[in-house]
Amino acid sequence: MTFTFFDTKIKMMSDIIVADLSILIMGIAVAILLTYYKKWRSLWKWLKSTHHSKVGIMYLTAGFAFFLRGGLDALIMRVQLALPQNEFWVFQGDKYNQMMTTHGTTMIFFVAMPLLIGLMNVAIPWQIGARDLAFPYLNAMSFWLFLAGGILVNISFVLGGSPTAGWTSYAPLALEKFAPGPGNDYYTLGLQVSGIGTLLTAINFLVTIINKRAPGMTFMRMPLFPWSTLVTSILILFAFPALTVALLLLMFDRLYGTNFLAADAGNSLIWQHLFWIFGHPEVYILVLPAFGIFSDVISTFSRKRVFGYSSMVISLMLIGFLGFMVWVHHMFTVGLGPTSNAIFAISTMSIAVPTGIKIFNWLFTIRGGVIQMRTAMLFALGFIPTFVIGGVTGVMLATVPADYQFHDSYFVVGHFHYVIIGGTILGIFAGIYYWWPKMFGFKLNEVLGKWHFWTFLIGFHITFFPMHIMGLKGMPRRVYTYLPEDGLAGLNMVSTIGAFMMAAGMMIFLWNLYYSARHSERSVGKDPWDGRTLEWTIPSPPPEYNFARIPKVRGIDPLWQAKTYTNGEIEAAEPLGEIEMPLSTVKPVLMSGALTIASFGFIFHVLVFQIVGITGVALLLVARSFQDTGSQSIKPPYDEDESIGGEKE
Amino acid sequence: MGFAAMLFMSGIAFYLVMNKRVISEWTAVVLIGFAIVQVMLQLFFFMDIQTERKGFKWISLSGGLLVAILAIVYLTR
Amino acid sequence: MTTSRTVSSKQFSKSEQADKVLGLWFFIGAEIVLFGCLFGVYLTLNGQTRAGESPEQLFELKEIILSTFVLLSSSFTCAQALIGATQGQFNKTISFLIGTLLLALIFLGLEVHEFYSYVRDGHTFTSSPFMSSFYVLVGTHGMHVLVGCLWMIVLLVHLGKEKVSSYTSTKLEVFSLYWHFVDVVWVFIFTIVYLIGKAVVL
Numbered sequence: 001m002t003f004t005f006f007d008t009k010i011k012m013m014s015d016i017i018v019a020d021l022s023i024l025i026m027g028i029a030v031a032i033l034l035t036y037y038k039k040w041r042s043l044w045k046w047l048k049s050t051h052h053s054k055v056g057i058m059y060l061t062a063g064f065a066f067f068l069r070g071g072l073d074a075l076i077m078r079v080q081l082a083l084p085q086n087e088f089w090v091f092q093g094d095k096y097n098q099m100m101t102t103h104g105t106t107m108i109f110f111v112a113m114p115l116l117i118g119l120m121n122v123a124i125p126w127q128i129g130a131r132d133l134a135f136p137y138l139n140a141m142s143f144w145l146f147l148a149g150g151i152l153v154n155i156s157f158v159l160g161g162s163p164t165a166g167w168t169s170y171a172p173l174a175l176e177k178f179a180p181g182p183g184n185d186y187y188t189l190g191l192q193v194s195g196i197g198t199l200l201t202a203i204n205f206l207v208t209i210i211n212k213r214a215p216g217m218t219f220m221r222m223p224l225f226p227w228s229t230l231v232t233s234i235l236i237l238f239a240f241p242a243l244t245v246a247l248l249l250l251m252f253d254r255l256y257g258t259n260f261l262a263a264d265a266g267n268s269l270i271w272q273h274l275f276w277i278f279g280h281p282e283v284y285i286l287v288l289p290a291f292g293i294f295s296d297v298i299s300t301f302s303r304k305r306v307f308g309y310s311s312m313v314i315s316l317m318l319i320g321f322l323g324f325m326v327w328v329h330h331m332f333t334v335g336l337g338p339t340s341n342a343i344f345a346i347s348t349m350s351i352a353v354p355t356g357i358k359i360f361n362w363l364f365t366i367r368g369g370v371i372q373m374r375t376a377m378l379f380a381l382g383f384i385p386t387f388v389i390g391g392v393t394g395v396m397l398a399t400v401p402a403d404y405q406f407h408d409s410y411f412v413v414g415h416f417h418y419v420i421i422g423g424t425i426l427g428i429f430a431g432i433y434y435w436w437p438k439m440f441g442f443k444l445n446e447v448l449g450k451w452h453f454w455t456f457l458i459g460f461h462i463t464f465f466p467m468h469i470m471g472l473k474g475m476p477r478r479v480y481t482y483l484p485e486d487g488l489a490g491l492n493m494v495s496t497i498g499a500f501m502m503a504a505g506m507m508i509f510l511w512n513l514y515y516s517a518r519h520s521e522r523s524v525g526k527d528p529w530d531g532r533t534l535e536w537t538i539p540s541p542p543p544e545y546n547f548a549r550i551p552k553v554r555g556i557d558p559l560w561q562a563k564t565y566t567n568g569e570i571e572a573a574e575p576l577g578e579i580e581m582p583l584s585t586v587k588p589v590l591m592s593g594a595l596t597i598a599s600f601g602f603i604f605h606v607l608v609f610q611i612v613g614i615t616g617v618a619l620l621l622v623a624r625s626f627q628d629t630g631s632q633s634i635k636p637p638y639d640e641d642e643s644i645g646g647e648k649e
Numbered sequence: 650m651g652f653a654a655m656l657f658m659s660g661i662a663f664y665l666v667m668n669k670r671v672i673s674e675w676t677a678v679v680l681i682g683f684a685i686v687q688v689m690l691q692l693f694f695f696m697d698i699q700t701e702r703k704g705f706k707w708i709s710l711s712g713g714l715l716v717a718i719l720a721i722v723y724l725t726r
Numbered sequence: 727m728t729t730s731r732t733v734s735s736k737q738f739s740k741s742e743q744a745d746k747v748l749g750l751w752f753f754i755g756a757e758i759v760l761f762g763c764l765f766g767v768y769l770t771l772n773g774q775t776r777a778g779e780s781p782e783q784l785f786e787l788k789e790i791i792l793s794t795f796v797l798l799s800s801s802f803t804c805a806q807a808l809i810g811a812t813q814g815q816f817n818k819t820i821s822f823l824i825g826t827l828l829l830a831l832i833f834l835g836l837e838v839h840e841f842y843s844y845v846r847d848g849h850t851f852t853s854s855p856f857m858s859s860f861y862v863l864v865g866t867h868g869m870h871v872l873v874g875c876l877w878m879i880v881l882l883v884h885l886g887k888e889k890v891s892s893y894t895s896t897k898l899e900v901f902s903l904y905w906h907f908v909d910v911v912w913v914f915i916f917t918i919v920y921l922i923g924k925a926v927v928l
Binding site: 207246260 | 733855
Binding site for chain 2: 748758763767770794802902913914916921
């Protein structure tokens, strides 16, 4: 069965019918639930919200939904690869490429980044003692742009086919000649739209952290999560424009027939350079916030100040700086010459130094501490050995002659899953367990949390450790099958079993969310973990304005300092008064809607949609320009007893 | 003042190219030097870079330039 | 209980102004990378030309002198408009801003004319990698000028409604930063693309 969608034929194969049906069923289920619990109005309020923690929670929700999608892709790939010459459903050849590309793209751009940005959104204003980000409206817009991009890339599966050229989308493979159909146009436009959103977020966090810190919180008194966010934002700021240009060129090549990236005319290396000038900082964009989360978590649950604070800050900056100097190590086999390769091999290996400093500092923070094995701490402890393995394979890959063997094999797949899951995803889980009581006012269940941790971590190692060996045995990346005599069958089977174990861990996590929401104790107080930083001085969940009175900070770990010296009381920096908070607005949603329309216009070559979409964006920008003042003035209730803030628990 | 200097410098740049047609590598370097000086004039006279939070303004510019120059060097080799 | 009410005043506080200015500086940092990459692409591909299409055969320096003069002047008038706003002189602000807008429109007209003459001679967007990269680099700058023009029109409406206030002067300051940056990019475009492209470097 086929039907035509703007001159593009769409074949209704069984997998697409299943996908369509599941989208339909989920849509109806959500609609019924919303109606049943009478939540339409509050959904509308959330959509309009520009408040940092609400936007952050929306980021987390959306990121998690994409996580499930990306995970499903991963399971499909693992089932297809479990046995030699397997034929699972339709996922061979082009369909397998679609799965693998969507998995990579989704996990990097629509899972890891939004989950981290979500945690930043939630926690940064609390940790630096601010009421909101510097530009709340821009923040909401970033979220909606990211969501539009994510939806574009994900909807492609049922509307014309997903991108097929891998998450790196190398030219000339990604050009019209070798990848016909709308799939890779979804990739260029989806990433472009969400990339703009990410860039705006970075500017927002930079200005917030630089200008909105509470009085007395100098840079060297900031917790390490804001520090890592600051460095990450700088990386985003300088890395994403390169991706913007690369995607622009790819889009022109595919849609308008220019010759930037082809092999015969133009230059395919342009894509590789631009992509990796973006792509390598991207790796650090993913891992640095996780480092920040681990620093805070480890210090809280060891009941010790983080060891070597200033060296932690300096190594963050060094990693950030070196992150821009190493991109050619993805291109060792291109043949840029021995000088280039040597320089970039050395710069790549030198990143191990600041990273090693950080690892040792975490270990020394734990040493002699009063360690509490909470779930968040477990994730942090699981991270350290896992990430070290990933780091070591990273240095192996940086060795140029060896890289000629490792390149594009499963060794690389094993390596980057060790750093991205072992760093970023474990960090995200640690952050979620750590800040959950502050976000929602109840803790996640510890027993289920520990089950989640152990199944996920063990499943992870079972999945990805064999991949190193597969790679050394010569299994290339991005293939959908292999022969029985290749000697890869057992390893692949083990890997598939591990993947299902990770999926089980995720199900436990989902069950934990539901179970805790129903059964967890409601009043966790302001400070459930005996914390050290400013977010634990305000009620859980905090009022809209966070701090009724902005606190005055006198050192690192202000709450811990106050607990030690002043009986937990923190001085306020201002008298209690009316607080101005930003207004809700629906314009960000409309703006991302307009960009989605324009994107569909480009993907399916419909000029009307392009014009309507872009005019819509322009009009909304102008409308915003005339409605950018006005605020909601809130008078917090006065409470004599409070050390800080105006509200009783 | 800055404006006059800028006009003067771009005037010289155009004059050099219009009259010589064939220029040495050094002249090309001088042309780029002129461009950089003009940019500096813009930054200091018009954009008030030396006012508050100047450290971050310089970080923003120099970081962007660093990545841009790396990109140009590696793309064109 | 908390009480809340909606207030609206067309004012920006000092801290809001500082946030916006700093935010635009970071935006400029990102734009530098964007244009840097586009220059890189241009310099990589400017050798891949068709016959009769090389930079020295194509470019007319006389037009470029004119548009450079126009754009540099617009940067100057924009700075004057901002000075007017900080001194609270409404007439000076609005007249210099209108002047900036007119100069920007002249620049755009010259650029459209230049592109039109190339396309008329058959040097289109797709005719060679050199032309493609030229159009993308110079066209992206042109898009920035176009956006600047629309921004100025909106600013003029703001100024007409609110006169010179903390609200309009903040908006003007942010715009002027953007505008000077667009000018800076042009300085590099006319030097690298036009001047060095036109001359034969030994």
